[in-house]
Amino acid sequence: MKLNIIANESEKAGTTALFFVKKSVQFSAVLSEAGEKQVESVLESMNDGPFEDLEYLEIDGRPTLFVDAAKERGLSNLDHLRMAAYRLACRSMKKQISSVSLMLADCADEQFKAILHGLHYAEYKFDAYKSKQKPNFQVTYEIVAGEHTAAFKKIAEEVAIENKAVVLAKNLINTCAADLYPAEFVQNAKTIAKYTPGLSIKVRDMKQLEKEGFMGHVTVGKGSSHEPYMVTLDYKPAKFNSKDHLVFVGKGLTFDTGGLCLKPPKSMPEMISDMSGAATVLAAIQAIATLKLPIHVSAVCCLAENAIGNKSVLPGDIFKAKNGKTVMVDNTDAEGRLVLSDGLAEAGEIGATHIIDIATLTGAMVRALGYAITGFFSNDDDLALKVINCGEACCEKFWSMPLEEEYADALKDKFADLKNTGSDAGAIAAALFLQEFVPENTAWAHWDIAGTAFTTKKWKYTEYGATGFGVQTLIELAREMSLN
Ligand code: BES
Ligand code: ZN
Ligand code: ZN
DSSP states (O other): OEEEEEEOTTTOOOEEEEETTTESSSOOOOOOOOHHHHHHHHHHHHSSOOOEEEEEEEEEEEEEEEEETSSSSSSHHHHHHHHHHHHHHHHHHHTTTOOOEEEEETOOOHHHHHHHHHHHHHHHOOOOSSSSSOOOOOOOEEEEOOHHHHHHHHHHHHHHHHHHHHHHHHHHHHHHHTTTHHHHHHHHHHHHHSTTTEEEEEEHHOOOOOOOOHHHHHHTTTTSSSSSSEEEEEEEOOOOOOOEEEEEEEEEEEOOOOOOOOOGGGGGGGGGGGTTHHHHHHHHHHHHHTTOOOSSSEEEEEEEEEOTTTTOOOTEEEEOOTTEEEEEESSSTOOOOHOOOOOHHHHHHTTTEEEEEEEEEOOOHHHHHHHTTEEEEEHHHHHHHOOOOOOOHTTEEEOOOOOOOGGGGGGOOOOSSESSSSSHHHHHHHHHHHTSSTTTTEEEEEEEOOTTTTSSOOOTSSSEEEEOOTTHHHHHHHHHTTTT
16 A cells, blocks of 8 residues: 555545544545535435445545444444444455545544554455465555644554554464474564664573573473574663563464363364464564664563474473472463463563563463453553553453462462462463562563454454454553653
8 A cells, every 4th residue: 555645635636535433424524515415415315323335426526435434343433443444445455446535634643543554454464375476456545634744644654663563473473383483483583683773682592491491491392393492682772761671471382282281173273373472572572663662672482382292291290490480280281371481580580670471371261251352460550551551542452350369279289389270260370370470579461362363253354363463552552651
């Protein structure tokens, strides 16, 4: 797509798109009196919702598309706009409309941002494995911005950076495990660090991990022919206001067979997405560095493949985690929390004041909240509120879950300090397990994105595959915290 942000409408503009909510146009279009009457009667003639988008009515002698910005159920006003823009862009590409004008002179900044994200989402497709790739039809969007022109140009640059990060995360997540194993993920991270000014990288291989006692990675990764890695990326701008050091920790299981506690075959292909947390934190820090946000941010990617081999961890095996606690592996399929124990320790070692870990951690969370909401846990009310608010600004839904102490006893083991499975409340048990590895005096939030990272049926802007969930909220959190 091409964006043309201009103050006043150009004469050779093609199709006009009007967003409407209920029966009125959302952003006041520049129409003649007759045109306005015509629009009114078109909207009036529609049955009471849900409205169908209309194609090509002649208004003021110009082809005009009506786009319903209140069509779906359960979305915020901003998300409605994103969806409307997404549908508009899908339709424009499909019908090969080369130029579309949007009259946005009275559109607020965050609304414009939402519209842009919607347009970008429509461009995404993952056809790397198709024998023939078809490029998208190029649509030029003429954004008539009036006095917002300069501000909108800046927003468009920022949204392009954010979208690039979302695309990066989606591509990594959608790539199959034969092509994206831990060492290959490391190569991607190295390339990103090399081409992103201000971003440095530290890589630990199996030997180094073992030497330093990061035994979660070793325990999970040793059964695979692909060795585990831990990658720490660091972005420390020359100038920053905030004293906070925000550290993201991502679960990066490039594939999760379940190990010897083998998963059933039906849902196994989806486990290519079990590295979504690591992809999300890598993408987010790339964008944060590119945007030059004035805050110290790091990202830890915990990379391993949970496979079956003659060296695989056996149920009942006990290992000593980085913080000294011993863990009995009760179930080899509860592997994410083991690598994350190392990631949390690493976050503490590099001086985190705030940690966000993000992981496709439990099937229990999928059953609790489904595919539209990420359940999260936090030991800090202020951070929890920020997560919810930043999520809302990015049209990503979060729901705060309890770290219920009553269930903590279920994690106790007869021989070891802890075991890796616990109470029936599976998502809570996983969070309580992680809490055992959170460095002292550190604000922490754990996002369980098992339901939201990957979709097997059409959901909002995604037909099938990675949704990119979380990338934008992480960037927004860094932006918000950089203001303090
Ligand atoms: N990667 C899975 C969780 C998952 C499930 C992600 C569905 C995406 C969709 C995780 O490693 C896992 O297998 N968790 C087990 C834990 C159990 C054995 C305590 C689960 O949730 O079943
Ligand atoms: Zn698992
Ligand atoms: Zn897993």
